[in-house]
Amino acid sequence: QKEVEQDPGPLSVPEGAIVSLNCTYSNSAFQYFMWYRQYSRKGPELLMYTYSSGNKEDGRFTAQVDKSSKYISLFIRDSQPSDSATYLCAMKGNTGKLIFGQGTTLQVKP
Amino acid sequence: DTGVSQDPRHKITKRGQNVTFRCDPISEHNRLYWYRQTLGQGPEFLTYFQNEAQLEKSRLLSDRFSAERPKGSFSTLEIQRTEQGDSAMYLCASSTLQGAKTEAFFGQGTRLTVV
Numbered sequence: 001q002k003e004v005e006q007d008p009g010p011l012s013v014p015e016g017a018i019v020s021l022n023c024t025y026s027n028s029a030f031q032y033f034m035w036y037r038q039y040s041r042k043g044p045e046l047l048m049y050t051y052s053s054g055n056k057e058d059g060r061f062t063a064q065v066d067k068s069s070k071y072i073s074l075f076i077r078d079s080q081p082s083d084s085a086t087y088l089c090a091m092k093g094n095t096g097k098l099i100f101g102q103g104t105t106l107q108v109k110p
Numbered sequence: 111d112t113g114v115s116q117d118p119r120h121k122i123t124k125r126g127q128n129v130t131f132r133c134d135p136i137s138e139h140n141r142l143y144w145y146r147q148t149l150g151q152g153p154e155f156l157t158y159f160q161n162e163a164q165l166e167k168s169r170l171l172s173d174r175f176s177a178e179r180p181k182g183s184f185s186t187l188e189i190q191r192t193e194q195g196d197s198a199m200y201l202c203a204s205s206t207l208q209g210a211k212t213e214a215f216f217g218q219g220t221r222l223t224v225v
Binding site for chain 2: 045102
């Protein structure tokens with residue numbers, strides 16, 4: 001069993017839709033939770049960073065962490081074609097080493 | 111450009127050849143990480159440095175792989191006797207010393223193709 005599970009999709013939605021992306025994890029030692037966006041043939045770029053249970057909002061993006069259920073989510077409101085990318089959840093403990101999910105490929109159609 | 115820089119961006123090599131990649135982290139960042147990403151997968155941790163010390167290596171890092179960070183600044187990742195299974199994107203990331211509490215910034219990666 002992988003430490004971090006993420007549905008690879010692909011996920012296709014119409015422009016303006018609300019997108020929900022999810023990951024589950026098994027290691028309760030993870031303390032920090034991140035969402036990265038990766039465009040094709042590019043390096044990952046950090047979207048959201050949280051270290052506690054609850055919600056964190058940044059513009060159209062909301063990250064949600066539920067440590068009791070070992071479940072994290074990323075919501076994208078009013079999705080745009082430019083949001084089409086692969087979304088990676090990542091977790092880390094004290095060393096700073098990141099453990100990534102498989103990534104979910106999202107396509108937002110105009 | 112003050113981001114993480116990787117060179118080369120693309121490398122095509124014949125099986126059995128040695129290759130070396132370079133990573134220049136953000137200047138004030140003490141921690142430097144190497145990851146490998148294959149198609150359709152998330153990045154997998156290979157190794158990391160705190161200043162010039164290599165503190166952790168994944169079991170994915172076989173004897174053919176070696177990484178250095180000689181002066182605590184740039185880092186190199188060498189793969190000896192490349193195999194087709196080494197074809198992947200090699201990503202470098204850096205963060206400050208408070209690595210667990212701060213974000214890691216990634217470079218654009220080096221895409222290796224072994225033919």
